[in-house]
Amino acid sequence: VATADGFAARVLSVVRRIPPGRVATYGDVARMAGRPRAARAVGNIMKGLSRPDIPAHRVVAAGGRLGGYGGNEALKRALLQAEGVAFRGTRFNLNAYRIAVVRTGGTPRSRGRGNARARPSRLKTRR
DNA sequence: ATCATGACATGTT
DNA sequence: TAACATGCCATGA
Numbered sequence: 109v110a111t112a113d114g115f116a117a118r119v120l121s122v123v124r125r126i127p128p129g130r131v132a133t134y135g136d137v138a139r140m141a142g143r144p145r146a147a148r149a150v151g152n153i154m155k156g157l158s159r160p161d162i163p164a165h166r167v168v169a170a171g172g173r174l175g176g177y178g179g180n181e182a183l184k185r186a187l188l189q190a191e192g193v194a195f196r197g198t199r200f201n202l203n204a205y206r207i208a209v210v211r212t213g214g215t216p217r218s219r220g221r222g223n224a225r226a227r228p229s230r231l232k233t234r235r
Numbered sequence: 236a237t238c239a240t241g242a243c244a245t246g247t248t
Numbered sequence: 249t250a251a252c253a254t255g256c257c258a259t260g261a
Contacts, residue, residue, distance in 0.1 A: 115246065134254050138245080147254040149246030155253055156247070169254065176253030184253090 115141055118212065119153050126166040129192040130207045133170045139211050151176065166191075172202035 118141035126132050132140075134147040134154075143149065147170075154164045155178065165187040169175030177184035185195060193200050 135256090138254085143245065145243095145255075146245040147256095148244085148252065149254085151253040152247040152251095153253095164253085167253085170256085174253095178253070181253090 115143060115146070115149070116153050118142060119150055120157075120162055122212075123154070123162050123164065123167055126163060126207055128163075128166075129205065131166045131168050131188065131193065131202075131205045132207050132209075133168055133202070134175065135170055136206065136209045137167055139209055142212060144211075168202075170202075172196075172199040174198060 119137055122132070122137050122140045134150045135144075137150045138144060138146040141150070150167070154162075154167060157164055165177060165184045167175070168184075168188075174181050174185055185198075188200070189195060193205055
């Protein structure tokens with residue numbers, strides 16, 4: 109919704125078609141929407157959601173972690189459990205419920221992982 | 236192994 | 249501008 113431009117619209121489309129009992133990570137959604145690194149942006153879009161036809165609770169964080177839900181993570185977890193997702197404490201088996209990622213058109217963009225990944229080079233300093 | 240911190244990438248609001 | 253419902257990698261404890 110929001111800007112209804114490409115990315116946001118694509119994200120909504122993707123989320124809308126996540127079947128019950130399955131989940132997708134923010135990163136997966138971003139990837140399917142054509143912006144592999146825009147996981148955070150996806151979260152933001154979800155935040156701005158205002159429609160019931162978008163099952164935002166099926167979008168979770170990586171590693172089988174819950175992720176956020178407007179400050180109500182408990183509800184998110186409950187909704188997922190209600191759909192059959194078995195939680196193990198605060199996490200669940202992502203591999204078992206994650207939907208297949210099918211990237212739709214998008215801008216390939218350099219894979220460079222544009223991350224200089226700041227080699228900390230820490231000389232054992234006390235943190 | 237798990238959690239925390241530091242850095243950078245990406246797009247909204 | 250700076251957050252923010254993130255991800256991934258590296259390192260430290």
